[in-house]
Amino acid sequence: MQILDKKLGTLNMDILIKKAGILIEALPYIQKLYGKTVVIKYGGNAMINETLKNSVMEDITLLKYIGVNPIIVHGGGPDITKALKNFNIESKFVNGLRVTDAQTIEVAQMVLVGKTNKEIVSMLNCKGGKAIGLCGIDGNLIECEQYKTVVDGVETDIGYVGKITNINSKVLELIAKDEYIPVVAPVGVGKDGQSYNINADTVAGAIASALKAEKLMLLTDVEGIKYSSDSDDIIWEISKKEIYELINKGIINGGMIPKVLGCIEALEAGVNRVHIIDGRIPHCILLEIFTDTGIGTMITK
Numbered sequence: 202m203q204i205l206d207k208k209l210g211t212l213n214m215d216i217l218i219k220k221a222g223i224l225i226e227a228l229p230y231i232q233k234l235y236g237k238t239v240v241i242k243y244g245g246n247a248m249i250n251e252t253l254k255n256s257v258m259e260d261i262t263l264l265k266y267i268g269v270n271p272i273i274v275h276g277g278g279p280d281i282t283k284a285l286k287n288f289n290i291e292s293k294f295v296n297g298l299r300v301t302d303a304q305t306i307e308v309a310q311m312v313l314v315g316k317t318n319k320e321i322v323s324m325l326n327c328k329g330g331k332a333i334g335l336c337g338i339d340g341n342l343i344e345c346e347q348y349k350t351v352v353d354g355v356e357t358d359i360g361y362v363g364k365i366t367n368i369n370s371k372v373l374e375l376i377a378k379d380e381y382i383p384v385v386a387p388v389g390v391g392k393d394g395q396s397y398n399i400n401a402d403t404v405a406g407a408i409a410s411a412l413k414a415e416k417l418m419l420l421t422d423v424e425g426i427k428y429s430s431d432s433d434d435i436i437w438e439i440s441k442k443e444i445y446e447l448i449n450k451g452i453i454n455g456g457m458i459p460k461v462l463g464c465i466e467a468l469e470a471g472v473n474r475v476h477i478i479d480g481r482i483p484h485c486i487l488l489e490i491f492t493d494t495g496i497g498t499m500i501t502k
Contacts, residue, residue, distance in 0.1 A: 227491035235268040237415035242405035244276035245422040247480030260486035262330040270377040276401035277317040301360040313386040337389035345389035363389040363397025368411035410470030420480030425498035
């Protein structure tokens with residue numbers, strides 16, 4: 202027979218009631234997202250730190266079990282850089298994009314598809330999910346052509362870097378609406394069968410747009426969009442119009458500009474909500490979409 206101290210029992214009951222309150226707070230969000238597609242761009246420190254890796258995999262698995270259809274698009278820049286170094290191949294970047302020659306695309310494809318993708322699939326499966334790894338070559342999922350960037354007003358060839366021309370979303374719809382979790386590596390394919398390296402944020406936005414996803418979530422190493430560079434205050438919700446105003450004022454600048462413009466493109470293509478959240482916070486996905494306040498910046502139409 203177990204005898205519970207009355208004072209201790211009251212304390213435990215308070216904790217349990219608070220936990221019940223958290224679940225009730227999440228209920229309307231769960232109801233709204235049931236059966237909907239959520240595209241998650243997984244990258245940054247959340248791919249490096251083991252504790253954060255586990256929390257992200259738990260979040261994604263939970264989403265699937267409560268009736269949401271998550272689709273994961275992952276990056277892998279640090280893994281590619283490390284592998285290139287092992288092969289004595291120098292990493293070069295132009296306008297934030299990796300210069301990708303014939304040797305580099307081979308290594309990038311090997312790392313993204315053969316290593317990083319399968320590690321994520323394995324972690325999700327260990328959490329009780331049923332993940333399937335894909336890349337843009339599978340079923341011509343991500344069709345693309347060569348992308349050329351502009352440097353000092355001149356169009357510049359940076360190798361096998363892809364510009365997405367089409368997303369064949371049927372395979373993703375079939376997998377995601379069944380019991381599986383698609384995990385997509387950002388490698389596309391040209392009409393001639395050539396592989397191309399593509400920015401993972403761009404791939405996530407294009408997939409979310411093609412599927413008219415309910416949400417696109419970008420896990421980053423920043424807290425969200427701020428009012429100014431020296432402010433600690435996060436903008437919890439912002440519209441497309443307000444985004445452009447902050448860009449014109451120089452408040453949104455640098456690497457955040459292409460990220461937010463990609464978010465706007467996704468909204469214009471039919472995605473309902475876009476979230477930029479701090480992937481360094483444990484269980485950041487659940488905290489953003491299942492709590493009243495959230496933890497990052499939500500961009501709306």
